[in-house]
Amino acid sequence: MFHFSNLVRSKGDPKIISTGPSSLTAADRLARGLGWFSIALGTLELLAPHRVTNALGMQGREGLVRAYGARELLAGxxxxxxxxxxxxxSRVAGDGLDMATLLGEVRPSNPRAGTVMAALVMVSGITVLDYLAAKDVAAQHDPKRGRKRLYSDRSGFPKGIAAVRGAALPRPASSTATT
Known part of the structure; x- marks a missing residue:
């Protein structure tokens, strides 16, 4: 199997024959995908707010869309x-803000109300993914995660308490003491 990593290796370096499983969990991979999605969406909102506002019937709210784009970039x-x-x-919170803004645009006077409804459905789906990823990553990186160590059954004496009883008592004087 061909690996691109082998192209940059020196002549004496070992070659990669196959790769093993990633150390990233499914939650880490989902978080990475959502981060890149957030950067792409934020870039679109920041650089082309007119396209977004025209698609949703929100003309005149380009400044708001740019602010949401900056928020998306930072979250990403x-x-x-x-x-x-x-x-x-922060993505979950931003999704709530996006949905509240979109709900305000679902009105009979908006000729793009159908598009806004489709956007609401998409944001709702992304919100579910954001919430699940946030919950899983929080649980995965919790410092209290794992087996709890209980030391209540330990005495601190490797041979047990009975073996050390009386060990600190003074020893009787030896009979060979000189006067």
Missing amino acids: VMTLSVEKKAGLW
Whole structure:
């Protein structure tokens, strides 16, 4: 099997024949995907807000869309960093804000109300993924996770308490003492 990593290896370096399983969990991989999605969406909202507002019948709200784009970019960067838990929870909060904004655009006077409803369905699905990823990553990286160690049955004496009883008592004087 061909591996691109072998192209940059020196002549004497061992070659990669096959790779093993990733150390990333499913929650980590989902968080990574959501982080990149957030960066892509944020870039679109920041650089092309007119396209977003025209598609949703929200003309004149380009500034709001740009602000949401900046929020998406920051959440995406945090989600891809070591602070992925904070990034994912900020995405969940941002999804709530997005849904509230979209709900305000579902009105009879909006000719794009059908598109807004489709966007609401998509944001709802992403919100579920964001919530599940945030919950799983939080549980996975919880410092209290794992087996609890109980030491109530330990005395601190390897040979037991009975073996050390009387060990600290003074010893009787030896009969060969000189006067």
